[in-house]
Amino acid sequence: xxxxxxxxxxxxxxxxxxxxxxxxxxxxxxxxxxxxxxxxxxxxxxxxxxxxxxxxxxxxxxxxxxxxxxxxxxxxxxxxxxxxxxxxxxxxxxxxxxx
Amino acid sequence: xxxxxxxxxxxxxxxxxxxxxxxxxxxxxxxxxxxxxxxxxxxxxxxxxxxxxxxxxxxxxxxxxxxxxxxxxxxxxxxxxxxxxxxxxxxxxxxxxxxxxxxxxxxxxxxxxxxxxxxxxxxxxxxxxxxxxxxxxxxxxxxxxxxxxxxxxxxxxxxxxxxxxxxxxxxxxxxxxxxxxxxxxxxxxxxxxxxxxxxxxxxxxxxxxxxxxxxxxxxxxxxxxxxxxxxxxxxxxxxxxxxxxxxxxxxxxxxxxxxxxxxxxxxxxxxxxxxxxxxxxxxxxxxxxxxxxxxxxxxxxxxxxxxxxxxxxxxxxxxxxxxxxxxxxxxxxxxxxxxxxxxxxxxxxxxxxxxxxxxxxxxxxxxxxxxxxxxxxxxxxxxxxxxxxxxxxxxxxxxxxxxxxxxxxxxxxxxxxxxxxxxxxxxxxxxxxxxxxxxxxxxxxxxxxxxxxxxxxxxxxxxxxxxxxxxxxxxxxxxxxxxxxxxxxxxxxxxxxxxxxxxxxxxxxxxxxxxxxxxxxxxxxxxxxxxxxxxxxxx
Numbered sequence: 230x231x232x233x234x235x236x237x238x239x240x241x242x243x244x245x246x247x248x249x250x251x252x253x254x255x256x257x258x259x260x261x262x263x264x265x266x267x268x269x270x271x272x273x274x275x276x277x278x279x280x281x282x283x284x285x286x287x288x289x290x291x292x293x294x295x296x297x298x299x300x301x302x303x304x305x306x307x308x309x310x311x312x313x314x315x316x317x318x319x320x321x322x323x324x325x326x327x328x
Numbered sequence: 329x330x331x332x333x334x335x336x337x338x339x340x341x342x343x344x345x346x347x348x349x350x351x352x353x354x355x356x357x358x359x360x361x362x363x364x365x366x367x368x369x370x371x372x373x374x375x376x377x378x379x380x381x382x383x384x385x386x387x388x389x390x391x392x393x394x395x396x397x398x399x400x401x402x403x404x405x406x407x408x409x410x411x412x413x414x415x416x417x418x419x420x421x422x423x424x425x426x427x428x429x430x431x432x433x434x435x436x437x438x439x440x441x442x443x444x445x446x447x448x449x450x451x452x453x454x455x456x457x458x459x460x461x462x463x464x465x466x467x468x469x470x471x472x473x474x475x476x477x478x479x480x481x482x483x484x485x486x487x488x489x490x491x492x493x494x495x496x497x498x499x500x501x502x503x504x505x506x507x508x509x510x511x512x513x514x515x516x517x518x519x520x521x522x523x524x525x526x527x528x529x530x531x532x533x534x535x536x537x538x539x540x541x542x543x544x545x546x547x548x549x550x551x552x553x554x555x556x557x558x559x560x561x562x563x564x565x566x567x568x569x570x571x572x573x574x575x576x577x578x579x580x581x582x583x584x585x586x587x588x589x590x591x592x593x594x595x596x597x598x599x600x601x602x603x604x605x606x607x608x609x610x611x612x613x614x615x616x617x618x619x620x621x622x623x624x625x626x627x628x629x630x631x632x633x634x635x636x637x638x639x640x641x642x643x644x645x646x647x648x649x650x651x652x653x654x655x656x657x658x659x660x661x662x663x664x665x666x667x668x669x670x671x672x673x674x675x676x677x678x679x680x681x682x683x684x685x686x687x688x689x690x691x692x693x694x695x696x697x698x699x700x701x702x703x704x705x706x707x708x709x710x711x712x713x714x715x716x717x718x719x720x721x722x723x724x725x726x727x728x729x730x731x732x733x734x735x736x737x738x739x740x741x742x743x744x745x746x747x748x749x750x751x752x753x754x755x756x757x758x759x760x761x762x763x764x765x766x767x768x769x770x771x772x773x774x775x776x777x778x779x780x781x782x783x784x785x786x787x788x789x790x791x792x793x794x795x796x797x798x799x800x801x802x803x804x805x806x807x808x809x810x811x812x813x814x815x816x817x818x819x820x821x822x823x824x825x826x827x828x829x830x831x832x833x834x835x836x837x838x839x840x841x842x843x844x845x846x847x848x849x850x851x852x853x854x855x856x857x858x859x860x861x862x863x864x865x866x867x
Contacts, residue, residue, distance in 0.1 A: 244666035246625055249449050253403040253456070260406055285412040286403070287438065290453075293445070297664030299671075323625065 240303040241313040242275060243320045251294035255324045260286045262319055268306030270316070275299035283316065336538070336552040338531045340506070343517040345545045346526030347566040348504030349559070350481035352541035352552060355489070363469050365426035372418055375427040378467040383408050385463065386492060393495045400491050400515040403453070404460045428468045435461035452514040459490025478503075483541035483550070485534065491515045499525055504543035506531055506550045576851035580611045585854045587836050587861045594854055595651075595844040597822055601642050606847035611854075614650035614708075616844020617770065617822040618643055620657055620696070624665045630692060636699035644707030651708045653770065653844075655751065656696055656725075658714040660685045668692060677784065682715020682751075687724055697732040704746040712749040712770055717756050719763045722748070751822075755780050758804040761811045769808055770844070773823025777801045796825045797834055809839035820844055829856040836860065 247255050263270050263283035271280035274294045280303070281288045294300060300320055304312045365371055386405055390398035407413065413434070420430035435457055442454035478484060480501030486493075488509045494516045497503075505520055510529035520527040526545030538552035542562045546569060551558050585592040595616030596609055603609070623631040623639060644652055659665045660673075660681025668689065673679035686693035700711050713725050726748055736743035752758050753772035761769070773796055774785060780800050783790040795801075805821065812819035820842035825831040827849035835843065836857075845853050 244664070246664075246666065250447075252449055253453050254399060257402050257406045260410070264409075282412055284410075286406040286410050287413040288410075290450075291441065293450075296662075297669075 237309070238303055238305045239309045239313045240301065241317040242299050242301045243317045245294055245296060245298050245300055245320060246323050247296060247320075250296045250298070251289060251292060251300075253290070255320075256286050256289040258319060258324045259289055259316065260284055262315060263312070266304070266306070266308045266312035266315075268304040268309040268312045270302065270304040270309075270312055272300055272302050272316075275301050336535070337558075338534055338550045338552075340528040340531035340548050340550065341512055342527075342545055342548045343507075343510065343512040343514075343529045344505075344520040344525060344527035346504065346524060347545065347562070347569065348481070348483050348502060348526050348541075348543040349562065349566075350483050350503055350540065351479050352538040353478055353482045353484050354536060355478070355484055355486045355493070363426075363428060365428075368422060368424070371421045371425075371427040371430075374468060375417065375421065375431060375464075378427070378431075378464050379408050379414070381467050382460070382464050389492055389495050397491065397495055397519055400456070400519070401495075403456055404492070407457070407460060428465050431464055431468070432461060448511060452511045452517075455488050455490050455510070455514055455516065458488070459492050462490070463492065483543045485541070485550075488514075489516050491519060494519050499523055504528075504541075504545065506534075506541070506543055508532060508534060572852075572855065576855040579855045579858055580608060580851045582854075584613075585857045587857050590841060592836070592857055593820070593842040594850060594857075595653075595820065595822075595842065596847045596850060597844050598643070598847075601639055603847060604643065604646050608850045609847040611850060612650075612847070615643065615647055615652045616820050616842065618652060618654045620655060621659060621663055621665070624657060624659060624668060630667060630695075633695050633699045633702075636696060637702050640699060640703035640709070641706055644703060644709060647707060649708055651710060653710040653712055653749070653768075654700060654703075655712050655714055656683070656693070656700075657686055658682050661715075677778070683713040683721055683725060684715060684717075686713075687721065687728075690728060693728065694732055697729050698736060698743075700746065701729065701733045701736055701743040702741060704744045705742045709746040710749060710768060711746045712751055712768070714751045714772070715753060715775070716750040716764070717754045719760075719765065722750055722764055722766060752776065752804075752808050753779070755804060758808050761808050762815070766817065768818045768820070769812055771805055771808055771819065771821040771823065771840075773801070773805070773821055773825040776804060776823070777825075780804065796823070796828075796831060802834055802838055805835070805840065806838040813839060818842060827853060829853065832856050833860060 245251060260283065270283035272283045273280050274292060275298065281292055302313050302316050366374065383405060386401050390401040417430050417434045421427055439454045439457045442450050442457065445451055478497050480498065481503045483504045483506055484497060485506040488507055489505060504526040507529045508531050511517065512529055517527060526543050528543060528545060528548045528550055531550055540553060542551040542554050542558065544562065544565060554562065585594055593613045595614045596612040597617040598604060598615060599619050600622040623636055640654060660669045660679060661677045669685060670680050680688055703709055713722060716722055729745055733743045733745050747767040749766045749768035749770060750757065750764055751772045752761065752769050753775035755776065758776065777794065777796045778785040781793060781798060783794045785794055809819050819840065821835060821840050822844035825835060826843040827845035829852060843853065
C-alpha cells in the first residue's frame with residue numbers, strides 16, 4: 230500500500246458478465262462513471278501486469294477484457310471508497326442503461 | 329463476385345434485409361488535400377479547436393438521431409474527452425508534428441490495433457474511429473461540416489460508411505447501402521436494420537460505373553445499370569418478399585402445421601419470461617425450450633427457490649395445458665457465471681458445463697430442482713438436462729431430483745417428479761442414444777454441429793465449415809429421430825437450424841416432427857412447412 234497524502238487505497242474486484250466483454254458501450258459507461266469521481270482510479274484484468282487509468286476509454290478498450298474475466302479496481306483520493314463501490318456495481322449489474 | 333451476365337451484378341453479405349431500386353451514388357472518402365502547418369502553438373490551437381468543433385457536430389447528430397444512434401456516437405465523444413489519449417497527441421505536436429499528422433497517426437494506430445483483433449465486434453469498431461479521424465481532419469482542412477449531397481432513394485456505395493455519415497444522409501425516401509468492405513456487426517449495420525434500410529456488405533471491388541442500382545438485402549446482391557429483365561426479376565423478388573411476410577402472418581393463425589399429412593408441432597424457445605410477450609408466441613404448440621440461465625445473471629447472486637418458482641409458474645400459467653420444457657442451468661462454455669462456473673478452464677466448451685457442472689455443484693442444482701418439482705404440480709412441465717454425455721449422468725440427475733421430491737413431500741410441500749429428458753448435443757449421446765432412459769430428446773443442433781465439426785461456433789473464420797447441413801450432422805439427427813420413432817419417444821430440435829427455412833426440408837426428411845424456434849421465426853417456419861407440404865420449393 231502506498232503512503233499517499235490523501236491516504237488509503239481502496240480495492241475491489243468483479244466478474245465481467247457483459248455478453249461481448251469490455252467493448253465500446255461498457256467502456257464508455259465505465260469511463261463516464263469513473264470521471265464523476267475526484268479519486269484516481271485504476272483497473273486491470275486480474276493478474277495483468279499493468280494498471281490502467283479507468284478514465285481513459287482508449288486504454289479501457291485496449292485492455293481487451295473478455296467476458297467472464299475478473300476486473301480489479303483500485304482507487305485513492307477523497308471519494309475512493311464510493312468510487313470503487315460504484316464501479317463494481319456498474320460492472321456486476323452488466324452496465325444497465327441510463328447510467 | 330460477379331453473378332450475372334447482363335448488367336453488372338455483385339454478391340456480398342447481408343447486413344440488413346430489404347430492397348432498394350434507385351440512383352447509384354459513390355461516396356468514397358476524399359484522400360487528397362494538403363494543409364499548411366503553422367508553428368507549434370498554432371498547431372496545438374488548431375487541433376484543440378477542431379476537436380471542439382467535432383464534439384459539437386457529433387453531439388448535434390446524436391441529438392437529431394436519438395436512441396441507439398446516440399449511444400453509438402457516445403463512443404466517439406468519449407474518445408475526444410479521453411485526456412490520456414488527447415494529451416499524447418498534443419505531446420506529438422510539441423515534438424514538431426503538424427496537427428493533422430499527429431492526429432492521424434494516433435488514430436491510425438488505434439484503428440490498426442482494432443483491425444488486428446480476432447474479434448469481429450472489435451474490428452467493426454474501427455470504422456467508428458475512422459469516422460472520427462476523418463471528421464477532425466476535414467475540420468482541420470477547413471472543409472468539415474457540409475452534409476453529403478445524396479438524392480432521395482439512392483443506393484449509396486462506399487468502401488465503408490461510418491455511423492455519423494449514415495446519419496447525415498436523408499433516408500426518408502428509402503434507399504439502400506452497398507459497402508465494398510464493412511461488416512454485418514458494425515454500428516452502421518445496426519442503424520440500417522433499425523431504420524429498415526437494406527444493406528449489403530463485403531461486395532469486394534466494384535468499378536466506378538453505374539447510374540442506377542438494384543440492391544437486394546435478402547439475396548445480398550447489387551446489380552448496376554440493370555437490364556429490363558433484371559429489373560423485372562428484382563421487382564418479382566421484392567413483391568414475393570412483401571407477400572410472404574403478409575401471408576406468413578395469416579398462416580400463423582391456422583391451428584396446426586402439417587407436412588405430407590403428418591402433424592408438425594411448432595414450439596417456441598424462450599430466454600426469459602418476457603419473451604412470451606411476443607405477439608406470435610400465442611400461436612405456438614408449447615414451449616420447446618425455456619432457458620434458465622437468465623436467473624443466474626440477475627442482481628443479487630444465485631436465485632433462491634421462490635424466485636425460480638415464480639418464473640417457472642409464470643410460464644406454466646401462460647402455457648395453460650400446453651407442454652413446457654424447461655432446461656436446467658446450462659452454465660459454463662461461453663456462459664460463465666460468477667460463483668458457479670469454473671475459472672481458467674483451458675477449453676471451456678469441453679469443460680465442466682451444463683449437467684456436468686450441476687452435478688458437481690449439487691447445492692446449487694438442488695435449489696433449481698426443488699423449484700421445478702414444486703412447479704411441476706401446476707402444469708404440463710417437462711425438464712431436460714443439457715450437455716449429457718453418458719446415461720449415468722442422466723441417472724445421477726434423476727436420483728437427485730427424486731430425493732428432492734421426497735424431501736419436499738416430507739416437508740409437507742406439494743411436489744412431483746416431472747417427465748425427464750435430455751438435450752442431444754454431445755455426439756456420444758447421439759451415437760449411443762438407445763442407452764438413455766429418457767422421456768424425450770431435444771436435439772441442440774448448435775452445440776451438436778460445433779462438436780461434430782470440431783468448429784468453435786464463435787469463431788467467424790470457421791463460418792464456412794460450420795455447416796449444420798453437413799451429412800455428419802444430419803446423420804446424427806436422423807439416427808436420433810429414428811430411435812425416437814421406434815421407441816415411441818418424442819424427439820424435437822431446438823437449435824438455430826429449426827428456425828432456418830433452408831434447413832427445414834432436411835430436418836423433415838430426417839424424420840423430425842417437432843421443432844422449437846424463437847417466436848419471431850414462428851410465422852416464417854409455419855409458412856415454409858406449408859409450402860413444402862404443398863410440394864413447392866422454398867420460393
